[in-house]
Amino acid sequence: GARIFENVAVTQILVEQGRASGVRTTHGDMRAEFVVNAAGMWAHGLGAAAGTTVPLHAAEHFYIVTEAIPGLPKHLPVLRDGDACSYFKEDAGKLLVGWFEPVAKPWGMMGIPESFSFDQLPDDLEHIEPLLEAAIHRVPALGQAGIQLFFNGPESFTPDDRYLLGETPEVRNLFVAAGFNSIGIQSAGGAGKVLADWIVDGHPPMDLWDVDIRRAMPFQRNRTYLKDRTVEALGLLYAMHWPFRQPETARGVRRSALHDRLKASGACFGEVAGWERPNWYAPKGVAAEYRYSFGRQNWFEHSAAEHRAVRNNVGLFDQSSFGKYTVEGGDAEIVLNRVCANDVSVPVGQIVYTQWLNARGCIEADLTVTREAEERFLVVTAAATQTRDLAWLRRHMPQDARAVAVDVTSAYAVLGIMGPKSRD
Ligand SMILES: Cc1cc2nc3c(=O)[nH]c(=O)nc-3n(C[C@H](O)[C@H](O)[C@H](O)COP(=O)(O)OP(=O)(O)OC[C@H]3O[C@@H](n4cnc5c(N)ncnc54)[C@H](O)[C@@H]3O)c2cc1C
Incomplete structure (x- = not known):
């Protein structure tokens, strides 16, 4: 029973008494019991106009397609090289190579033009040259192949690289399905299914807290914060997923009144909901910095000492982030x-x-x-x-x-x- 209206822009999400009641479009108003903001990169602005926080920001995403490579086997498995931030896939006898580089290029800071849809951004050869070199190092055949297409298209990224699903905490019956961090095609079937269940049943069909829009904090609507974090978020898709890894950009948003004293005591801070929280304390002479590892990390002994002190004596905890x-x-x-x-x-x-x-x-x-x-x-x-x-x-x-x-x-x-x- 679904009807699709193409080339119709939603200009406003209608809200009555805290509840979504439809959409205003270039073709008139449509009443609806439920509204889903699935506007991709535009979801931030469309959501904000309805009083909701949809924290995502666009970034440029680059890939190239080579000329046909004779003898390239069909159905090659997709290859990912984390060190070179790149993926390689066979594409109709050619190689498609794309990147999730550590310092990305956020785009559309002042809002995404309404006319920009399925469009492409200018090349940036300077930006991709070192990435291309690393890709050739991994797949030398790439060095001999001509390049048919340099592609640069924007996609939206969220501050924690997880998508935004579910009913907004601000407006009832207004749902979000956005912020797909470059896996929106492969995620679409599952995301659509759970969202449909969520709407029909009034609750998610499984534990979806990881991707639940209710984890978003009001400050995350801030465009400067989003832009700064997006520089890092894109590359984190392919970076090493170290246990306890902390973001390095857009930090220091929320600090407790005791922040300076915690820092002076050697705190190494981690981030939760934008708060800077002391995760462990470095003793004198030790840098208050994580050294990541899949084994025991550098903080283990210092954290253990703190644990023992509280277990046997007394400790004072700053829990202001509650x-x-x-x-x-x-x-x-x-x-x-x-x-x-x-x-x-x-x-x-x-x-x-x-x-x-x-x-x-x-x-x-x-x-x-x-x-x-x-x-x-x-x-x-x-x-x-x-x-x-x-x-x-x-x-x-x-x-x-x-x-x-x-x-x-x-x-x-x-x-x-x-x-x-x-x-x-
Ligand atoms: C270069 C590139 C390569 C990618 N490769 C892959 C890949 O290999 N695998 C993968 O899974 N993902 C890939 N992605 C990511 C994937 O394309 C996105 O995650 C996915 O398209 C997001 O889907 P979406 O529906 O949220 O947003 P979109 O696809 O952007 O759709 C949003 C739609 O909403 C419309 N819209 C916005 N505002 C309004 C409004 N006010 N009124 C009416 N309509 C509106 C827009 O016109 C648009 O059509 C790639 C992205 C890029 C840029």
């Missing part, structure tokens, strides 16, 4: 007792550890609720689920409830004192 919301109002307790698996009807000053469960009895969130006053509670949750959990809470507040949830994440620090001597 997501934090106040829930306030005459019905705050009723609302939270409806959402929480545990009972939050506790005296003022008491903390309740609880899960939030969905209708299938599965865990949606894992957090604490602190009663700060008769009609005010503080919810503290994981940094990575700040957006997701707030959306869940707001969606499960009855519309007529006398309660309001406010995200106060950046207003408060969190310090944890842990270890057997923490009460001393």
Whole structure:
């Protein structure tokens, strides 16, 4: 029962009372119960206009196609050379060679022209020359073959190289399927299937948190951040996927009030949801830098020393990256007792550890609720689920409830004192 309308531009996603209600197009309005923003590189701008965060940025992607190479076997397997950032595939008697280089060229910083579709960007021979040399080193036959086509086409990349699927936390019934990081063709069948299930059933058919749009943070709408990260994101597709590998671009977006003191104590920072968090501490004379390996990494002993100190004595942890919301109002307790698996009807000053469960009895969130006053509670949750959990809470507040949830994440620090001597 699907109908496809070609050469019709969506100029606006229509939203009524926080819910998608259709699209405005160059051919008039269309009402719809559900809308999917699958606008590729344009999804960022189209989504932003509807008040949603769709963090992706275009980058130039280069490949070449040779002249016909006599004797080139058909059905050669695709070859990937991580060191040379390149892939090689047989293409109708020719070789197609493309790259995911470590320093990429973001494109379309000021927005993607509406007229740009299935189009191509100018060559940049200077940019691909060293890549081509490395490819010839791996496949010497390439050196003898003439080049028929230099191709440069843009594709969108996300800050963590994972795609963006699911219902937006900001607007109900508005779904996203975008940010395919150069694997959109091979991913299309699966992404389409799970998205359809998600829409019909009201929940994803499996654990899709890796690619769930609700992991996006509002700051990630920022174009400068996206551009800076895209320089690195494209190349990370083929770079070594070291355990604990940290991004090197677009860092320092969210810092705790204690950042300078943590740094002075030798912290080596990792990034979660844009926050700089101390992953381990380097003792004096040791550089606070990861040396990646698939074996035991350089931080192991330093982390172990910290672990032992807390296990046997006491340690102070900066946990300011936690997501934090106040829930306030005459019905705050009723609302939270409806959402929480545990009972939050506790005296003022008491903390309740609880899960939030969905209708299938599965865990949606894992957090604490602190009663700060008769009609005010503080919810503290994981940094990575700040957006997701707030959306869940707001969606499960009855519309007529006398309660309001406010995200106060950046207003408060969190310090944890842990270890057997923490009460001393
Ligand atoms: C050079 C190159 C090589 C690639 N090679 C591979 C490969 O080998 N394998 C692979 O899996 N992937 C590959 N990819 C990536 C793949 O092409 C993309 O991931 C995929 O096309 C993304 O699909 P999409 O539907 O999200 O976006 P798109 O294919 O960009 O489609 C989005 C569509 O939305 C339309 N649109 C945008 N805004 C509006 C609007 N307001 N109203 C109406 N329509 C709108 C656009 O016109 C466009 O047609 C390659 C990409 C490039 C550039």
